Amino acid sequence: MPIDTSKFKNAPHCTLASLAYVLPMEDGRWQTVNDGGDVNVLEDADFHRRCQVIASAENGEGVYSVIAPTELGVARKYVLNADKTVSLDGFEEPIDLAEFRKMAVRSTADGKVLASLAQTLTDQWNKCTESRVADDHLMDIRMMAEAYIGSEDPYELHDYRMYSLQTGGMTDGLDFMALMAKINAIGHPDGPTHERFPLKEAFEGWQEVRNLPTYMSGGVRFAFDLFMRDMLGEFPDDRVTMVALPKGDDAQFSEKLEEAGFDLVGMLKPFEGGNVLPGYRTNDVAFHRARGVDIVVFSDFAANYAYAWPTEEGGKFEPPALQIGGFKFG
Numbered sequence: 001m002p003i004d005t006s007k008f009k010n011a012p013h014c015t016l017a018s019l020a021y022v023l024p025m026e027d028g029r030w031q032t033v034n035d036g037g038d039v040n041v042l043e044d045a046d047f048h049r050r051c052q053v054i055a056s057a058e059n060g061e062g063v064y065s066v067i068a069p070t071e072l073g074v075a076r077k078y079v080l081n082a083d084k085t086v087s088l089d090g091f092e093e094p095i096d097l098a099e100f101r102k103m104a105v106r107s108t109a110d111g112k113v114l115a116s117l118a119q120t121l122t123d124q125w126n127k128c129t130e131s132r133v134a135d136d137h138l139m140d141i142r143m144m145a146e147a148y149i150g151s152e153d154p155y156e157l158h159d160y161r162m163y164s165l166q167t168g169g170m171t172d173g174l175d176f177m178a179l180m181a182k183i184n185a186i187g188h189p190d191g192p193t194h195e196r197f198p199l200k201e202a203f204e205g206w207q208e209v210r211n212l213p214t215y216m217s218g219g220v221r222f223a224f225d226l227f228m229r230d231m232l233g234e235f236p237d238d239r240v241t242m243v244a245l246p247k248g249d250d251a252q253f254s255e256k257l258e259e260a261g262f263d264l265v266g267m268l269k270p271f272e273g274g275n276v277l278p279g280y281r282t283n284d285v286a287f288h289r290a291r292g293v294d295i296v297v298f299s300d301f302a303a304n305y306a307y308a309w310p311t312e313e314g315g316k317f318e319p320p321a322l323q324i325g326g327f328k329f330g
Contacts, residue, residue, distance in 0.1 A: 014075070283299050
């Protein structure tokens, strides 16, 4: 059956690649290890031509999309289908969208690489926006995000919702300089909340919200403030201490806090995204207040979270009385 090439008329382009773990070698070269365990070595110049970063450390070690040497400069048109498959010009059969994102990078019609499809939709959107030559890809990214609406896959849901935050226009109004001033401002002279109070007695891993890469996004800051402001009062959101573990990990944050003397004093309704994060909803929120801090614990489709701030420096939030088995506490 002849392939219908008409649907590729205004389609975006991609270049074929493969996922690999890349690490620097002592002589300035780079070693790549792909999914199948195959090992290759790249010269430094070849590394910069062929590798598109997905996640890496300061020394460059990390996960990359590695463009096949025969595909450098080759641009192939592709189309996202309604059934979450991708038709690639010249290929007889469609490819599952998840597999396609592992094997391609976005490119211009003349083969200039824009971003790895294995990156989050948010990162792809940022890179394509910065290029100023990728309107077709911006439309395609929007279509991919829409394909993930209602998905039961936690990664796809997270990808869609973070993209929605970035592109929805919601922001706290801070420009880059104001944001940097806020992030770099000196907090309490005795250090962050987890250093001043015994939070580490419950579990490790605490850090301030301002240290998270996603805090750079105005949409993320807006959503965080929407959920937390009533509880925080005047306490700055960027100084809130937090810890998170992926869903499936044995977090048990609330139980560990109680064991360390941080009493559970109330349960709050789930956080809901509304128009900011359509379809987003956490589980019930456990509210702890003891030993000088307020702490909320909850989980969503992706992870388990705990957020803490000093009680006296926060607002005058009054959690509902805790009721267990007909008995009322508080």
